[in-house]
Amino acid sequence: xxxxxxxxxxxxxxxxxxxxxxxxxxxxxxxxxxxxxxxxxxxxxxxxxxxxxxxxxxxxxxxxxxxxxxxxxxxxxxxxxxxxxxxxxxxxxxxxxxxxxxxxxxxxxxxxxxxxxxxxxxxxxxxxxxxxxxxxxxxxxxxxxxxxxxxxxxxxxxxxxxxxxxxxxxxxxxxxxxxxxxxxxxxxxxxxxxxxxxxxxxxxxxxxxxxxxxxxxxxxxxxxxxxxxxxxxxxxxxxxxxxxxxxxxxxxxxxxxxxxxxxxxxxxxxxxxxxxxxxxxxxxxxxxxxxxxxxxxxxxxxxxxxxxxxxxxxxxxxxxxxxxxxxxxxxxxxxxxxxxxxx
Amino acid sequence: xxxxxxxxxxxxxxxxxxxxxxxxxxxxxxxxxxxxxxxxxxxxxxxxxxxxxxxxxxxxxxxxxxxxxxxxxxxxxxxxxxxxxxxxxxxxxxxxxxxxxxxxxxxxxxxxxxxxxxxxxxxxxxxxxxxxxxxxxxxxxxxxxxxxxxxxxxxxxxxxxxxxxxxxxxxxxxxxxxxxxxxxxxxxxxxxxxxxxxxxxxxxxxxxxxxxxxxxxxxxxxxxxxxxxxxxxxxxxxxxxxxxxxxxxxxxxxxxxxxxxxxxxxxxxxxxxxxxxxxxxxxxxxxxxxxxxxxxxxxxxxxxxxxxxxxxxxxxxxxxxxxxxxxxxxxxxxxxxxxxxxxxxxxxxxxxxxxxxxxxxxxxxxxxxxxxxxxxxxxxxxxxxxxxxxxxxxxxxxxxxxxxxxxxxxxxxxxxxxxxxxxxxxxxxxxxxxxxxxxxxxxxxxxxxxxxxx
Numbered sequence: 001x002x003x004x005x006x007x008x009x010x011x012x013x014x015x016x017x018x019x020x021x022x023x024x025x026x027x028x029x030x031x032x033x034x035x036x037x038x039x040x041x042x043x044x045x046x047x048x049x050x051x052x053x054x055x056x057x058x059x060x061x062x063x064x065x066x067x068x069x070x071x072x073x074x075x076x077x078x079x080x081x082x083x084x085x086x087x088x089x090x091x092x093x094x095x096x097x098x099x100x101x102x103x104x105x106x107x108x109x110x111x112x113x114x115x116x117x118x119x120x121x122x123x124x125x126x127x128x129x130x131x132x133x134x135x136x137x138x139x140x141x142x143x144x145x146x147x148x149x150x151x152x153x154x155x156x157x158x159x160x161x162x163x164x165x166x167x168x169x170x171x172x173x174x175x176x177x178x179x180x181x182x183x184x185x186x187x188x189x190x191x192x193x194x195x196x197x198x199x200x201x202x203x204x205x206x207x208x209x210x211x212x213x214x215x216x217x218x219x220x221x222x223x224x225x226x227x228x229x230x231x232x233x234x235x236x237x238x239x240x241x242x243x244x245x246x247x248x249x250x251x252x253x254x255x256x257x258x259x260x261x262x263x264x265x266x267x268x269x270x271x272x273x274x275x276x277x278x279x280x281x282x283x284x285x286x287x288x289x290x291x292x293x294x295x296x297x298x299x300x301x302x303x304x305x306x307x308x309x310x311x312x313x314x315x316x317x318x319x320x321x322x323x324x325x326x327x328x329x330x331x332x333x334x335x336x337x338x339x340x341x342x343x
Numbered sequence: 344x345x346x347x348x349x350x351x352x353x354x355x356x357x358x359x360x361x362x363x364x365x366x367x368x369x370x371x372x373x374x375x376x377x378x379x380x381x382x383x384x385x386x387x388x389x390x391x392x393x394x395x396x397x398x399x400x401x402x403x404x405x406x407x408x409x410x411x412x413x414x415x416x417x418x419x420x421x422x423x424x425x426x427x428x429x430x431x432x433x434x435x436x437x438x439x440x441x442x443x444x445x446x447x448x449x450x451x452x453x454x455x456x457x458x459x460x461x462x463x464x465x466x467x468x469x470x471x472x473x474x475x476x477x478x479x480x481x482x483x484x485x486x487x488x489x490x491x492x493x494x495x496x497x498x499x500x501x502x503x504x505x506x507x508x509x510x511x512x513x514x515x516x517x518x519x520x521x522x523x524x525x526x527x528x529x530x531x532x533x534x535x536x537x538x539x540x541x542x543x544x545x546x547x548x549x550x551x552x553x554x555x556x557x558x559x560x561x562x563x564x565x566x567x568x569x570x571x572x573x574x575x576x577x578x579x580x581x582x583x584x585x586x587x588x589x590x591x592x593x594x595x596x597x598x599x600x601x602x603x604x605x606x607x608x609x610x611x612x613x614x615x616x617x618x619x620x621x622x623x624x625x626x627x628x629x630x631x632x633x634x635x636x637x638x639x640x641x642x643x644x645x646x647x648x649x650x651x652x653x654x655x656x657x658x659x660x661x662x663x664x665x666x667x668x669x670x671x672x673x674x675x676x677x678x679x680x681x682x683x684x685x686x687x688x689x690x691x692x693x694x695x696x697x698x699x700x701x702x703x704x705x706x707x708x709x710x711x712x713x714x715x716x717x718x719x720x721x722x723x724x725x726x727x728x729x730x731x732x733x734x735x736x737x738x739x740x741x742x743x744x745x746x747x748x749x750x751x752x753x754x755x756x757x758x759x760x761x762x763x764x765x766x767x768x769x770x771x772x773x774x775x776x777x778x779x780x781x782x783x784x785x786x787x788x789x790x791x792x793x794x795x796x797x
Binding site: 300 | 575578580595615620645680
């Protein structure tokens, strides 16, 4: 039982990332009809927003410490962050420590901006082209973005830890009456899970309870009619692309303390997120979220040593296996709408 | 009246034969009179540096390339000479190799066997490289080594730690200076027993490919011989990015040590996840829970940041060796000085092994008095040397593996900078890591005979 709960918890944080990326993908597909293979790159760019702010806050000047020597035997140059000079050592360290949550504020406008430029600059020229063309151009864009990031940040992962207050883990098992060490769960993964719920809730509320959201939903249902009513639906869809980019970016920012980011992390998530979208049902936002969590949890269960020893390799194919079963039994996915990608 | 000797048939025949000759790959016909592939001209010789310049190991490749450039500079008489002054063999005098200026070409392995073979082939066929060196994975090393054997050039392996490179996949034209999985296990086990006791239960997470298997086997057999028990060993996909599902059950498995047979990005993420899940603070079986990473890469360890604190592992070499362990490791400081002054930071073990391999090749050619691969093989086989940073070393003739001391390191609790992440715990003497050429972990395969090509 404790292992069961443990793997559900593990699946939830993995599922959170899948759900957030798939949500953005579905928003773009549902509004603009574009299959965006650069969405993983947006997730990665979000992560690098956190890396950049963390590096920016750690910008230092050097002072020579005559009492110590460097590896060549010269007096050692010690880095002193500017924030130490400006705010004092304790406050400066606290600011650097909270770099990742602070990046959220910084990442939202940047990611919306990137999304806006991406849509206006490139993707809008491919609306009337076949899906294969859209996939090729967005995939190409993803590779270009990756290489740019690698050029500036290198190929190695860059450690960007969570604030000290959220480091480490807690014994969830003891809280619910199991033995000590039975269910250990890191604080930050819990933060990530709740953060994803907040973002998902905010996106749904935005679409459900605002006039803007209502128009967008109407546009998703029947773009032509909404256009005929004199509403500039294209502009709203462009903004939705920006919002989808921001959702992927925020998912990336908060993911940084879980695993150190590198330039190809987006690709690792992209394929799985597409499977999530297809399983959830093309164009269905609740489907994308539900499938994200479902596949995250299934992946966790398939990675247990019991599963791997009884069904070798199951951990690597489980998601695709489930996708095949769902598509055979429910060809439109879990919550797919009739008519999407069927014309 | 003169009578022409040309017949239509004769011209066509001659043309076809000449055309076929010209169309042959360069390496098959080049300088056939010398009897070996890519024999250099009188003024220069070309070496091929095949390193990952793109892909996840690009930073390691960049450090390898820095070391190669430094080695070429020193061989050609530039800079401060680096290890040329400490090397026990004194035939290299800064005039290139056998009086020829050393030039080099580079290829990008992308850490993919196919790409690595293609770039090595291109350097051999198009650029006339007489020796190929580099790489940062065993898959690449084994693939390129086999290619060099077929093509008739020498392969001086870079970063490759799998037993198979000088085990079942060994080749007469291939040589490895870097240590291997067996040596890591043999060096680590006594230190693990001394630090953590002999009554320990280990849980292995192993990258699901060749290097992972040989490392798990080596560490398991070495630690089990000292009394440890292995409670579980789980293979993890090479493409895995989040290891939480594999890490989470560890604490409740009865194990009190986690061995991460992971390298590169896998290691960074699995170690980060293990620390996140509180394994470093946990108690199991009444003991402090411990994590072990058999093969350390200082460059990749930077990615794991503070999570490496207190974690034991092994290295081929460390830039602090001579300062901390004395003159046995002479050459280390000379290399660190040249490298540090040129690039501004200390060299990694990747840089060290590739620099040394280049010098060893140049030295072997000079001692042999020939670039012929078979003469080079003969000069390197059984060659004993010193002064290249790792203490007295033997290039064993049976399998073309270098035998030297192995460094056991631990992640520093409070590193001063990103180049000073580990501290040396112990240097395991070469005798303890030497094995029989017929050892089961290296069984199968044959060295064969050297191929001079042409």
